[in-house]
Amino acid sequence: MAVRTPHFPDLFFSAAARLRRWEGILMEHFAAHGYREMHPSLVLREAVPEGALRFFDGEDLVALRWDFTMALAGLLARTFPAPPDRVAYAGAVFRRPVQPWEAVERFEVGCERIQPEGEPAPEADVELARMLMAVPGLLGLKSAILHLGNAALVRRPLEAEGLFGELADSVVAALSRRAPHRVREALDGHPAATRLSAHAEALLSVMDGPGTLDALATSPYATLLEEERAHMDRALRSLLPILPPNLELRVDLADVAGLGFYTGPTLRLWAPGAQQELAAGGRYDRLFPGLGRPWQAAGFCVRLSRLLDLAGTRPDLFEEPR
Amino acid sequence: MTPQTLLIAFPKGRLGDELVPKLAGTPLALDAAALKSRVLRIPTATPGVAALLLKGADLPRYVAAGVASLGIVGSDTLDEMDMDLLELADLGFGACRLSLCAQAGVTLDQLRAKPHLRLATKFPKATEAWLAREDLTAELVPLSSSAELAPLLGLADAIVDLVQTGGTLKAHGLVETAVLGRSSARLVAARGAYLSEPGRLQPLAAALVAALKGGD
Known part of the structure; x- marks a missing residue:
């Protein structure tokens, strides 16, 4: 049985100063692109998920803010009849750790692009990708890799085949492990096994530049996913010419992390040698309709706690602060 | 060990006994003299790549934590432990x-x-x-x-x-x-290392698959 002791990150002098500096730099970056700061309360009194840190305030069960996007979405849906189009945030979230080394308190900075239903989404997705592309340079990371994915590449074929529940979860778990043989095992005997296994093989092709999109042509769902492929192709053509010198752009067709939440393009930022992604985000068009608002949205979150850890353990990955 | 040294976790015991002869003559062949000693960190034929010899039950932890970037372990162990790592190939041996x-x-x-x-x-x-x-x-x-x-x-x-x-x-x-x-032997990878340094990890993973799966 795993032993878990809570990890509470106390920051001493240089790390505390670095956190403050990075928060300031990123919030200025967002403000320069028209993103206005919101700060949802640290204490939540609404529906309290299991992963949150919960306690009783008298007879009321309350929780600490566990996710900025969720906290902001609730606040925005309650407060505004029309969505503010660009929102940014900075602060801490508190979650029960899944892995023993994860901290309970995590520092994040992020932004959300919110649009009324029907407004074209691709431009907003590219806007967010461009903003994220600037983040490594702003934080002094010597080199980084930006992965572009799309949750719909897995979600739509599964839905088209009527695969839901445990079986769909098994397929997604196998894809998350990048294990095509596990996909075949999970689907053994299912009428769509051959098609979905071939699709998994296509998605798990070696990650590379724009050529990776060609792998989709070999999928049995190539026609179904034409729109997604065109969207990713357009995004690549917009982003590649303005790629900063120390950033590599890769297409990751098998990105299934957060598949229950994301509905379209996804973004993940890595540094060479980092054990965890340093920023992540994507399009999540089902959250606001679920809260009674016909809005669509996308955003990303920079995980400052992970960056602080990385700066502590691998200072060679960062430029000397000016 | 420098941060640039890439570690591959190999299992001791039954799977390891099958594995070591299959690697002979490949870029990932284990140093014979070191194998005969009691050391658990063995140089390979490729500079900058070393092998860790670990018990199967411990091996997934080393890979999931990113200490070793790649590893070989039985699927029975993987299924029992359910660690967050990538499972790149079913190598077929050790069935x-x-x-x-x-x-x-x-x-x-x-x-x-x-x-x-x-x-x-x-x-x-x-x-x-x-x-x-x-x-x-x-x-x-x-x-x-x-x-x-x-x-x-x-x-x-x-x-x-x-x-x-x-x-x-x-x-x-x-x-x-x-x-x-x-159950059979599986090639596993640390999620972070594989996704953040694909240029470094993918050729080694391919070399392991070629060496170990080719001899089925």
Whole structure:
């Protein structure tokens, strides 16, 4: 049985100063692109998920803010009849750790692009990708890799085949492990096994530049996913010419992390040698309709706690602060 | 060790015995002199790449934590531990069955009919999953080795254990009464290392697959 002791990150002098500096730099970056700061309360009194840190305030069960996007979405849906189009945030979230080394308190900075239903989404997705592309340079990371994915590449074929529940979860778990043989095992005997296994093989092709999109042509769902492929192709053509010198752009067709939440393009930022992604985000068009608002949205979150850890353990990955 | 040294976790024991000869003559061949010593960190034929020799049950932790970037481990161990790592290939070798085994003459129906079935195993997760599928309940007796002794000495009615040739079972007068699953060696990778340094990891992963899967 795993032993878990809570990890509470106390920051001493240089790390505390670095956190403050990075928060300031990123919030200025967002403000320069028209993103206005919101700060949802640290204490939540609404529906309290299991992963949150919960306690009783008298007879009321309350929780600490566990996710900025969720906290902001609730606040925005309650407060505004029309969505503010660009929102940014900075602060801490508190979650029960899944892995023993994860901290309970995590520092994040992020932004959300919110649009009324029907407004074209691709431009907003590219806007967010461009903003994220600037983040490594702003934080002094010597080199980084930006992965572009799309949750719909897995979600739509599964839905088209009527695969839901445990079986769909098994397929997604196998894809998350990048294990095509596990996909075949999970689907053994299912009428769509051959098609979905071939699709998994296509998605798990070696990650590379724009050529990776060609792998989709070999999928049995190539026609179904034409729109997604065109969207990713357009995004690549917009982003590649303005790629900063120390950033590599890769297409990751098998990105299934957060598949229950994301509905379209996804973004993940890595540094060479980092054990965890340093920023992540994507399009999540089902959250606001679920809260009674016909809005669509996308955003990303920079995980400052992970960056602080990385700066502590691998200072060679960062430029000397000016 | 410098941050640039890339570590591959290899299993000791049964899988390791099959693995080492397959790597001979490849860029990932293990240094013969170091193998004969008691050191657990072995240079390979490729500069900057070293092997760690680990117990199978510990190996996934080293890879999941990113200490080792790649590793080879049995799928039975992976299924029991459910660690967050990538499983890049089924290497095919080390194939064996995860089986319910009892003393010769004891049938599956007799085991099913027991009001209080006791099963000794070091695979509790796979055993629980099988019991759930079969709509059975049992008391699980956790063991870490020599499970074959349990039915002989009355510790359990049967065992759930890996069976490769069946020789050990036969030597203890046991027979397979049901096959719960199959296991083989898998190539695993640390999620972070594989996604953040694909240019470094993918050629090595491909070399391991070529060396280990090609000899099937």
